[in-house]
Amino acid sequence: MKLLNTYDDRDEAEKAVSLITGEKRLASERDGTEVIYNLFGEATWGNFYKLDMFNLTELQRLVELKSKNLPYDQSRHREIILMLRYAAESFDLQIPEHWL
Known part of the structure; x- marks a missing residue:
């Protein structure tokens, strides 16, 4: 834990x-x-x-837009991913590829 x-x-x-x-x-x-x-x-x-935490609900919306080839806030997506990289290192987790 x-x-x-x-x-x-x-x-x-x-x-x-x-x-x-x-x-x-x-x-x-x-x-x-x-x-x-x-x-x-x-x-x-x-x-x-x-x-x-970590703006994961916002990331979910961005990934859904991206996967449907709809316009999405690319800079915000990058910001969230950068934060998740830090969290992934801190908690020894892998970021799922489909989030990137």
């Missing part, structure tokens, strides 16, 4: 836990007077999509 995200709000953190699949755990820690909630789980693109 890896640290996927942190939350300031308990309800938001518990909702996130309910969204992802696989092994998961929510741990809280106190930072001064504030409580922080750390979400640990399996680092998969599916879980990141469910957590609405």
Whole structure:
């Protein structure tokens, strides 16, 4: 399990836990007077999509347009892919070819 995200709000953190699949755990820690909630789980693109991370929903729309040979924002697509390359290295994931 890896640290996927942190939350300031308990309800938001518990909702996130309910969204992802696989092994998961929510741990809280106190930072001064504030409580922080750390979400640990399996680092998969599916879980990141469910957590609405890394602009994956936007990428999905761009890839759909691209695959249909319709106009799409190529510069935004490149920006998202650059961010995903960093995420892929950090979480030891491969970016699916059809996203590129």
